[in-house]
Amino acid sequence: MASLIACPHCGRRPKEEFTVKGAALARPEPQAGADAWFDHVYLRDNPRGPYQEFWHHTSGCRRWLVVTRDTATHEVEEARDAALWNRETAR
Amino acid sequence: MSMTLRHHPVLGGKAALRLKDVTLEALPEGHVLQLLAAAPEAGPGLRERIGDSDLRPLAPGQWLLIGNAPLTPEDLTGLEERLKPVADIVDQSHGRVRIALSGPAARAVLAKGTAVNLDAAAFPVGHAAQTLIGHIGAHLARTGEDSFELTVLRGFAESLWDDLAQMAAEFA
Numbered sequence A: 001m002a003s004l005i006a007c008p009h010c011g012r013r014p015k016e017e018f019t020v021k022g023a024a025l026a027r028p029e030p031q032a033g034a035d036a037w038f039d040h041v042y043l044r045d046n047p048r049g050p051y052q053e054f055w056h057h058t059s060g061c062r063r064w065l066v067v068t069r070d071t072a073t074h075e076v077e078e079a080r081d082a083a084l085w086n087r088e089t090a091r
Numbered sequence B: 001m002s003m004t005l006r007h008h009p010v011l012g013g014k015a016a017l018r019l020k021d022v023t024l025e026a027l028p029e030g031h032v033l034q035l036l037a038a039a040p041e042a043g044p045g046l047r048e049r050i051g052d053s054d055l056r057p058l059a060p061g062q063w064l065l066i067g068n069a070p071l072t073p074e075d076l077t078g079l080e081e082r083l084k085p086v087a088d089i090v091d092q093s094h095g096r097v098r099i100a101l102s103g104p105a106a107r108a109v110l111a112k113g114t115a116v117n118l119d120a121a122a123f124p125v126g127h128a129a130q131t132l133i134g135h136i137g138a139h140l141a142r143t144g145e146d147s148f149e150l151t152v153l154r155g156f157a158e159s160l161w162d163d164l165a166q167m168a169a170e171f172a
Ligand SMILES: [Zn+2]
Pocket: A007, A008, A009, A010, A011, A057, A060, A061, A062, A063
């Protein structure tokens, strides 16, 4: 259930403690051009199924997380610290 | 013209609320220091540098250092010097207020407000967590088998007190 998010630092907490920022997407290079930036800022796939989002544990440890959840079943597959996620997915 | 600054404890007017199974008490506005370390694993190195204050985990690489006595500017500078190799201090004493909750029903009262598992196995004495009590953010620490402390932003202290009093009412 997406109502409880297992923060890697705090354990299982209700969604009310978090702020959702939206899709976790790699940021384009500053000079990537208007099309790439328009895509990055405005266009979303809205998939039915697994989706990765940035969640901020606002009322807990205040760390940014990347939460993988299923938009159809609300099942949460994993929640990782965004710094760790960034290091592992970067380039 | 000289002006003296006077300290008004925000919960100073509240007498302790002593019910049958739970007691609510405003704690002295001593010191609340936020410690920030570059390395999350700095924890053990902190303890030997901090004296008698209570060190409570806040977030990865962050702790609250808490005590009943107000610190003089000299105390604070000394502490900053001792901690410098491991952590920086942000003084939150002016902005955070502490409330103690104790008694056999303390856990049941808190469970109405937070989803943190307060079972002694999951949240033993010495454990602490930042969480929501209802709609109010607070830092929760277990100080004994049946005793807890809440550290809350000053502006929310009275609201939290009133909420806790209401949550505790059934244990009178
Ligand atoms: Zn957290």
